[in-house]
Amino acid sequence: MKNLAIQLDGVGKKYRYFTLDNIQLQLPPGQIMGLIGPNGAGKSTTIRILMGLIHQDQGEVRVLGHRMPAEQVAAKWDIGFASEDMRLYDVMTLDWHMRFIRSIYPQWDPAYAQLLLKRFGLMAEQKIKGLSHGQRVKATLLLVLARRPRLLVLDEPTTGLDPVARHEILRELTAVMNDEGRSILFSSHNTQDVEQISDQITFIDRGRIIDSMDKEAYLDRWRRLRLEAPTGIELPALPGVISIRQTGRLAVATSNEFGPGIARAYENSGARVQTIENMTLEEIFVAKVELSREEHQEVGA
Amino acid sequence: MDSGILISQSDKRPIYLQIIEQIKRRIALGDWSEGQPIPSIRQLAVDLQISVITVKRAYLELEREGVIVTQQGRGSRIAPTPGLGLRLHQEELQKHLEHAARLSALLGIEQKELETRLREASDSLAAKEDQ
Numbered sequence: 001m002k003n004l005a006i007q008l009d010g011v012g013k014k015y016r017y018f019t020l021d022n023i024q025l026q027l028p029p030g031q032i033m034g035l036i037g038p039n040g041a042g043k044s045t046t047i048r049i050l051m052g053l054i055h056q057d058q059g060e061v062r063v064l065g066h067r068m069p070a071e072q073v074a075a076k077w078d079i080g081f082a083s084e085d086m087r088l089y090d091v092m093t094l095d096w097h098m099r100f101i102r103s104i105y106p107q108w109d110p111a112y113a114q115l116l117l118k119r120f121g122l123m124a125e126q127k128i129k130g131l132s133h134g135q136r137v138k139a140t141l142l143l144v145l146a147r148r149p150r151l152l153v154l155d156e157p158t159t160g161l162d163p164v165a166r167h168e169i170l171r172e173l174t175a176v177m178n179d180e181g182r183s184i185l186f187s188s189h190n191t192q193d194v195e196q197i198s199d200q201i202t203f204i205d206r207g208r209i210i211d212s213m214d215k216e217a218y219l220d221r222w223r224r225l226r227l228e229a230p231t232g233i234e235l236p237a238l239p240g241v242i243s244i245r246q247t248g249r250l251a252v253a254t255s256n257e258f259g260p261g262i263a264r265a266y267e268n269s270g271a272r273v274q275t276i277e278n279m280t281l282e283e284i285f286v287a288k289v290e291l292s293r294e295e296h297q298e299v300g301a
Numbered sequence: 302m303d304s305g306i307l308i309s310q311s312d313k314r315p316i317y318l319q320i321i322e323q324i325k326r327r328i329a330l331g332d333w334s335e336g337q338p339i340p341s342i343r344q345l346a347v348d349l350q351i352s353v354i355t356v357k358r359a360y361l362e363l364e365r366e367g368v369i370v371t372q373q374g375r376g377s378r379i380a381p382t383p384g385l386g387l388r389l390h391q392e393e394l395q396k397h398l399e400h401a402a403r404l405s406a407l408l409g410i411e412q413k414e415l416e417t418r419l420r421e422a423s424d425s426l427a428a429k430e431d432q
Contacts, residue, residue: 031354032352032353171350174346174347174350174351175347177346177347178343178344178347180343192310196316196352197352198352199354200354214354215352215354215355216317216354216355216358278313
């Protein structure tokens, strides 16, 4: 593939109690990818591998065309990386950090940095140790955003933030997309953030990718159908329906391959389709994780 | 240009449908006229703080329905079709009428009665507006 911002092919990493297994990821330039997964699913490990901070046991990693970890020095000029455990110097001011980053990265945009200070409500002369959690997160993001890197890699950028701060950050991330040449990969367990701003979504659970695709196409495949089945009618098992729950005359079916054929098949069986609802990414994520764990256990048993 | 589009999180419909509906309504009301340029896909995504792919999907659908035209490198605009606003108005009305017809069929209401009820609803609305 030409010019992918990120490409992971068959990437694996074994730990004593955790295995990252056969990770495939592709992020085209000009797009935002949201990486969703429960705690301990492998989101941070995947991010660390693609940043060259951890070396994979197997598989190919390319970031902005550079092979990782071998070419990480060249790659990092154009990547802005931020994560929770990134340490700023407590006794130094934000301004000191800004001047420090500016001295390393020639692309630093001082006007944009000033604008971000104002938008994030930060004061440059304040020492890091006096900042709240939210201010620290925003300070870290300011330091990577003002470099205007071609790729932003953000590990949980909105975790633990109040709604206003979250909103400010999502606004800056979507503003990056004004430039078609730039891309963002971010992880989150806030599915609402991911649903709102991502072009691509990737679900990861227990070290494996369970789905990775275009968000609109993905959301479109999932539906919840509310059915009314007269007594004595048995609802057929249909391909593309992953679960059906029946209580009395009412039933709820969840489809991950929805098409008009599914509603028709229920009608033909004598049931009535009351409503067909879209699902939120959160509902889909939970359903998908449950399904994937069931399937995996069956295979394992 | 401020699109004036507002995405509601409590609206159960997908975001791309909300965009389609609001653009159509602006045209139907005459806020946006035939042939007028509208924000580019990327620009609207940034304004609304949503993904590019969602706006792209809304624009593709609007293009398919002949509501907007997109030219490579020149952005998008409202289709220069005369009477487009009126057409969208009619389509909206048609949708509601069909909905009413479907509901009454479901409730076993006969066509004659539906007609009477519609006339009554229209009369009572007119009476209210006279007050």
